[in-house]
Amino acid sequence: MPEVHAILSASSSKRWLNCTPSARLEQNFPNESSVYAEEGTAAHALGEYKIRKYLHERVQRPTSEFDSEEMEGNTDIYAEFIINQIERIKETCPHPLVMVEERLDYSYLVPDGFGTGDCVIIADGTLYVNDYKNGKGVFVSCDHNPQMMLYALGAYHAYGYLYDIQKISMTIIQPRLENISTFECTVDELLDWGESYVRPRAKLAFEGKGNQVPGDWCRFCRVRCACKACAQEALALVKEEFLDLDAGVLEEEQRGDCLEETDATASFDPDTSAPTFKSPALLTKTDIEQMLPTLNRIESWIEAIFAYVSSEAINHGVTWAGYKVVEGRSKRQFLDTKSVVAAAQKAGYTDIYKTELISLTEFEKLMGKKKFQEVLGEYVVKPPGKLSLVPYSDPREAVDLQTAADEFDALD
Known part of the structure; x- marks a missing residue:
């Protein structure tokens, strides 16, 4: 344990x-x-x-x-x-x-x-x-x-x-x-x-x-929601990444050049159909790449703050200015399943159950791995996992996006 x-x-x-x-x-x-x-x-x-x-x-x-x-x-x-x-x-x-x-x-x-x-x-x-x-x-x-x-x-x-x-x-x-x-x-x-x-x-x-x-x-520190060092870092990262992204652009804005008409279009790479972010009104691809690790850190800290204030309000009655605790939408459910079955059957409703095929794991345990492979192996498929963007430090191998797209199309 x-x-x-x-x-x-x-x-x-x-x-x-x-x-x-x-x-x-x-x-x-x-x-x-x-x-x-x-x-x-x-x-x-x-x-x-x-x-x-x-x-x-x-x-x-x-x-x-x-x-x-x-x-x-x-x-x-x-x-x-x-x-x-x-x-x-x-x-x-x-x-x-x-x-x-x-x-x-x-x-x-x-x-x-x-x-x-x-x-x-x-x-x-x-x-x-x-x-x-x-x-x-x-x-x-x-x-x-x-x-x-x-x-x-x-x-x-x-x-x-x-x-x-x-x-x-x-x-x-x-x-x-x-x-x-x-x-x-x-x-x-x-x-x-x-x-x-x-x-x-x-x-x-x-x-x-x-x-x-x-x-x-x-990430899992209980102090994070009240940690001054985390707050100072998050605020400093916001200032650094969003207020000082391009000193040249900021200098132009301070001179009033930002009042001039801006070309708001972005050119596209014909091979990838992706914008190249060359318009002065947009963040460049390099700007976004530099911000990605920071955004993850800031998002995680913000989530921790909201989780903390929610827990304090709901579980300990702490009030936060401008916020209140409300009841969310809920779904109806039966209080006593056995009584429901008895009452429905007494009223003449007997077709009230659904049947489902046992799971792949249950089949494998029922037959044994060798027999399972012989009898059902040709019907088993492992679809590709959901794609996600991760830092280069992640040891998993990068996906060939074209191959992955073909695999998903084949499944569809």
Whole structure:
């Protein structure tokens, strides 16, 4: 199960390592759960069950309101990755040490620091640390990921004196974004990072000292809605990106040249049918490219502010000048389904059920993967995923837009 969070938890380590006062500041705000966190907890429990069942442990299958074909499929991907990893390791090491939901203590570096490793394996001089991510809003890379590296430090501290560990292999499995990301380093590299970087910053963080530093790590920070550093950064970014986009244009406006007639047309690239933004009345393509990362940051901060004031008003009765709480539109629903069925049937209405084909996953479990492929394999198709624009830092491969368009046309 996901960790009960320490003050300096591994899951929030990117934040407190970069913005050291954030961990203590967060204690002034309630740690309210969300439906996404609850869904993630349910998915972790199901994934844990599948691994333990493979290891022949006596376990009971968990159930939750989030049970669905999608969650079944996502946790299958996670479990299959771990199982394949173990089976591959067994080819050279018949009895690897496999630990599921292992508490990992790294408090020798970070005061009161601990976390929970979803699956930790030690074999043939390698320490494997695996972590399941259920989210789909943020692509999580394992490359120098501080959460994974802290888990590895905790595991090495606990077992390094028993095993001759030479290499660290860390993997994040994020099925909803088709992301399996692995990062490897030597033990010396890991230990040097812990001593030279983590230890001094963890001391500052535990004491609530250091500078507030805004960044992408602010996304899930409870302080963000009231953080002066975030507000100052957002306002400065707005000023920089929107008021100072083109100093030359602003100078012309100050001279009154903006009163002259402007050519409001834009030329188009005949190959892409895209505007080239050459009109002085429009932002240039370069202007927009420079603004894109900033816009994401500003949008995220604004959303956090509105979420905070809404929660305070709805849950705690706080009033905000110029705003009020209203009831949204709702849909009718039956209060007691069994009573509805009984009353309808008593009145002579019996054709009140719909039948549906069982899901693809249920078919696969019913038949077994091999038989499923033989009988229904030719009828299975995996359509292309929804296209989205992401930064170059995203490790996913860029899409050939022409090929993608052809695939969508074929499906249509």
